[in-house]
Amino acid sequence: GQNIDQPTEMTATEGAIVQINCTYQTSGFNGLFWYQQHAGEAPTFLSYNVLDGLEEKGRFSSFLSRSKGYSYLLLKELQMKDSASYLCAVRKNTGNQFYFGTGTSLTVIP
């Protein structure tokens, strides 16, 4: 199986910055993806990294270190609507398979 680890829960304050970490161990690595999932809804794509470094998309940024098997998602200027589960996923180069971690439930408080 795939070893993809994320913290189970996090709480942060509105307007603050939060970093959600993800570590992975896999063969045939071909990208690290982040998805957001609100309760009762389908996951939606946020960001991805194939090469090492930081990718910035508005309030969301994602970082990857392939040598360390490590990624993080950075959320800036937190809003109440950011309360959701954040899923880390590894893409493998065989069959274009995507494997997910258990997700991090983020609660944003006033």
Added chain:
Amino acid sequence: NAGVTQTPKFRILKIGQSMTLQCTQDMNHNYMYWYRQDPGMGLKLIYYSVGAGITDKGEVPNGYNVSRSTTEDFPLRLELAAPSQTSVYFCASSQADSGANVLTFGAGSRLTVL
């Protein structure tokens, strides 16, 4: 443009019954996937397909079957429903030769086996 459409949205089955979850995509994506998500958990890959006529097992294929006769359709079959198959099922698709190659998900099908 509907994207990925799953039916039914909700279903209750009795132990031992069979059913098929339908999934259709209209984006001409070559890759399609079935995931299940148990409460408070991430997504587990059941089966995937790299194109019409080709399917392969994911992490948790036992108790399920799939087929891919067309590019658009990827149904998931449960032959003998068991309580352990109570879950939310998501179908997804992707186009491997597109830029980000992201997964597009359907709205999900909530299945309860009693």
